Amino acid sequence: MALTSSPEQPQPLGRVIGAVKDWVSRCGEIWVDAQVVEIKRRNAPTQFMTFRDRIADMSCQVTASTLVLDAAGPIPEGSRVTARIRPRVWDRNSTLSYECLELRVAGEGRLLAQLEQLKRKLQAEGLFEAYHKRRLPMLPRMIGLVTGKDSDAERDVVTNVERRWPGARIRIRHALVQGADSAESVMTALAGLDADPEVDVIIIARGGGSLEDLLSFSDEGLVRAVHAARTPVITAIGHERDFPLVDFVADHRASTPTDAAKHVVPDHAAETAGVTQTLERLRRAVDGLLSHQQHQLDALRSRPVLVDPTRSFDAHVERLTLLRHRLEAAVDRCLRSEESDLRSAVSTIRALSPKRTLERGYAVLVDEHHASVSSVADTAVGSRIHAYLADGQLALDVADVTDGAS
Known part of the structure; x- marks a missing residue:
């Protein structure tokens, strides 16, 4: 029932606000399709979000309890959601807001939320830890390749590996890389190459695609199979912006199949140039060392003691002669002194003798x-x-x- 009023009989503001609140509350609950543009989490029972219409330029403030927000799982900003909301008018400031009673991630956002939950689970188990990563062989005897048959990824890996290292050997296992059975197909191919004793490294390659196309490479079974493999595994799934979960457990993640080829074998031309440069540096180092040693040898040979080994004795002979002369003079002085003392003693004895x-x-x-x-x-x-x-x-x-x- 509409309120009546006039300048002489105005309605109290509180009654008007109450009427608006009553009218709004009659709208009841409704499911809406929207996009989450902002989430303000805080340490309180009530959380705040901003919803925006996915087509029109309209937005509103939405409140939700912590339980409702947590039950929806990880919600990245920009996710599409389906929410059960009801409008509310607050008495104190008469502001209009919406209370979210139930929240679901929809479309691609729902897939992202599910992947995020699986990622957190696997991360909590320690599957992504760096100490699990194994070093890639410098030059593998045999390269295992899991990829789609006649795919661009297969052609990129094979072409670039052969161009970089013409003598490289590749053992290919074709698998489904898209669809319901693709994860199981990739696991079967991976297990076959992992059991091959000649294979030193395995590449799992696929071209780019949408989130749904790459979904099989985030399969929990495939992720655990890659983690359990004894052979080092390189993943080349999608493009640089694509990060399926298998990338986090692989021993090395390549951004593209071409990038995988760069990491699995060295560049023959670069290595040849490096070896040539190293040999030249080694040759110069050896020549320098020999020249230095020859210079030291020449310096030693030019020393007087080596030119005339007996020359050093001349000084010693002179010193020996001087010492001998000094010794003889000292002996003479000692003998004369002793002779004088003896004569004095004889004279004394003779003077005192009975004779x-x-x-x-x-x-x-x-x-x-x-x-x-x-x-x-x-x-x-x-x-x-x-x-x-x-x-x-x-x-x-x-x-x-x-x-x-x-």
Whole structure:
């Protein structure tokens, strides 16, 4: 029922807002097709989003509980969604907003959400960790190739591998690369090459395509098969912007089949040029080393000691002669000093010897028993004593004994 009013009888604003709220609430719930252009997540029970019409330039603010938003799974901004909403008018500021009661990702966005959920699951299991990645062989004996029969990807890989390394060997296993059975077909081909002992590396190649075309390369079974393979695996699926899940478990991800060929074998021309350059550098290094060693050898040979090995003895002979002269002079000085000391000692000895005393007129007296007579008490009158003189001896008889005191 419409409200009546006039300048004399206006309606209260709150009553008008309440009426609008009542009218809006009668619209009830409705499913809408829209695009999510913004999601404002916060640590609160209510989350805010912005929906926009996919055709007309119209947008609105939408609220949703955290449970509703989480139940929809990952929703990248720009995703197409189908939402069950109802309009609401807030009493305090009379603003109009929409409450989302249920949210579903639609179209390609739904596929992206499913892939994102699978990606998070596999990532949580550690399948994407870098330590699982194996190094590619520098020059494989045999290259395994899984690709579609007569496809552009097969032609690109084979042509570029043969151009880069003409002697390369390729073993091809054709598989379905699109459709319901493509994942199983690729897994079968991969298992056959992985069991081949001659195959050192495997390339899984496919040309570009839409998200649905590449969906089989995000199959969980195929992803786990690539992760479990014993042989290093290179994936070349789609283009640079395409990232199927198998790329995350491969040992190396190539942006295109041509890029895969660049990583699996070296460039023969570049390697030949590199070897030639390295040989030239090695030759120059060896020549430089030999020249340096020859220069050192010439320097050693030009030294005087090698030109005339006996020349170094001349200085030693001169020094030896000088030392010998100094030694002889020292010996002479020592002998003269010792001779002088000896002469002095001899003179002293001679001056103190009994013989010198006898030469001065003294005599040494002894009795008949050759005992020294040094006192008158040592003899008696009538005794015979012997007197030793400088030139002989005398036998004397004592005729008188006189005491020196008397």
